[in-house]
Amino acid sequence: MEAIETTCTVALRDYPELPPRERMAAEGRYLRVLERKLGGADVVADALRAVMQLQESDGSDVSAEDLALAGQWTKAANAAREAGYQGLGEVDGAYFEVRLA
Known part of the structure; x- marks a missing residue:
């Protein structure tokens, strides 16, 4: 399985039977x-x-400062999740x- 990389790695996990091209597109939208x-990218890290x-x-x-960044992360991750699932639909689980590269 491929992942999108910058200062972080994003991978869509536990989404069954998703073609690699669609998986990579979803990961790219998320990132x-x-x-x-x-x-x-540096602020994401x-x-x-x-x-x-x-x-x-x-x-x-x-x-x-770290508490503020963590709060921003929550909001950004929610928006990124919506974008990542766009056109796919969410699947339970x-x-x-997102990991540091």
Whole structure:
């Protein structure tokens, strides 16, 4: 399975029987919207790091800037998910996985 890469890797997971071309198009839409909403590829990576840090801690050691980035991530990821599923429809259990490259 192919994935779209920049500073992050996006992969559509658990979406059964989707041709590779459509999968790559969905991943591309997701990434483009995520980058547009957050302000670029570097900001996507920074926001993802902030979300990961927040998930791994009790929140007491997270900066105000990282908290703000995590909040922006949530909004951007919701918009990106809608764009990614455009023309496909959501499937129970399917999700977009975003990882640092």
